Amino acid sequence: MKPLFSSLSEIQRELAAGTTSCRQLVEYYLDNISQRNAELNVFLEVWADEARQQAVAVDEKLAQGTAGKLAGMVIGLKDVLAYQGHSLQSSSRILNGFKSLFTGTAVQRLLAEDAIFIGRQNCDEFAMGGSNENSAFGPVRNAQDPSRVPGGSSGGSAVAVQADMCLASIGSDTGGSVRQPAAFCGVIGLKPTYSRISRYGLVAFASSFDQIGPITHSVEDAARLLEVMAGADGYDSTASQEPVPAYSELLNPAAQYRIGYIANAIERSGLQAEVHEALQQTLDTLRSHGHTVEAVEFPLLEEMIPTYYILTTAEASSNLSRFDGVKYGFRAPDVTDLESLYKKTRAQGFGPEVQRRIMLGTFVLSASYYDAYYTKAQRVRRLIKEKTDELLRQFDFLVLPTTPTTAFRLGEKQDPVSMYLADIFTVQASLAGVPAISIPAGQDHAGMPIGLQILSGAFREADLLAFANTLTTVEAAN
DSSP, X not given: OXXXXXXXXXXXXXXXXXXXXXXXXXXXXXXXXXXXXXHHOOEEEEOHHHHHHHXXXXXXXXXXXXXXXXXXXXXXXXXXXXXXXXXXXTTXXXXXXXXXXXXXXXXXXXXXXXXXXXXXXXXXXXXXOSSSOOXXXXXXXXXXXXXXXXXXXXXXXXXXXXXXXXXXXXXXXXXXXXXXXXXXXXXXXXXXOTTSBOOTTBOOSSTTTOEEEEEXXXXXXXXXXXXXXXXXXXXXXXSOOSOOOOGGGOOOOOSOOEEEEEHHHHTOTTSOXXXXXXXXXXXXXXXXXXXXXXXXXXTTHHHHHHHHHHHHHHHHHHHGGGOSSSSSSOOOSSOOSHHHHHHHHHHHHSOHHHHHHHHHHHHHHSTTTIIIIIIHHHHHHHHHHHHHHHHHHHOSEEEEESSSSSOOBTTOOOSHHHHHHTTTTXXXXXXXXXXEEEEEEEEOTTSOEEEEEEEOOTTOHHHHHHHHHHHHHHHHHO
């Protein structure tokens, strides 16, 4: 469906003209949610009354001329972001009944600029998955074709934007969890440089990879959200001290760029023909506009998936040890002693995919295998980062598909390895810690969206967003 509004700029023009109000916007989105949520399973909780109250308050601020820069933006939050007094479950049974005791930094900064939160969105359990089939609350469905997956782990967040249930969503990206669902749903998903946005208030999956990112209809809105959420934070010592540019005011691109594309990535046998064709068309268009476009080889392409999954499962094994049924959340009812409390609570509370990753992570961290797997994977990660950084010094951007295929059918990928291999193009930016964005690049023969991914050097989001904005304009014209 075509969204009523595709950017905050459109909304704010109508707000200024008096042709709409924040209260009317909230009612519009609530109506869309009520009509389609049962079918698509996007929202776990809708904060209808609270959103209405926020809208009235923002309308009053607009009338007084004191509204923040996000006034009029209705946002959904992935179920991994802390918002005080609201349920926070990571779409897992093990956090049944838990309500957040505080508001995370990114969420607080959005509230301070008068964003309106409409609800909590379904995702893969603890953000572990690429199809949104791992949620304790059932799978999310792609609005374009409900028999297909929306991608994951931020599947609910992507479908909410795709189906016009909110203007934007805030998700998290560990190895592609914002970009991959954005590609499957035909919207825009941005993973910023690691440390660009504070992780305080984000439920940890893999702490050296996790990054909060926006999902939007427009690059401009992604830029607006990034400039509000980014920046140093006293609650997160890993958050960067780098100054935050006004990204939304820096969307004019340079006349010419040097663009690289990874040849051995687009010649893979598993790449869907229409995805290959969409990338080639983009490259041809860029050449015709005077940009330098060159093929490069990335020798560590096949090592990226095993490296990523060794390191992230190791970190998940450590991070998820805190969920034990002792202090909060689900507790198994049939326990006899402390040991059975731990075992039964975790066995009954975690889903199969989370259990699999905890077990894998515990294995690679064990004394007998630590050097053989974890230490070696850290060395390979360094090589991947160094090679990626080297290419991003030679080129302004690297361009490649977001995903090898368009959205597959629910239940189609039963083998975990085949599911993991679907991340082949997204994990590079995560391993290297550099920013990446997925933008729409056409459709396949079944009408399913194709995503194009762009990588830039660390903290060069301003350049990345300006280039992506130009490309989305070109794609729309085509």
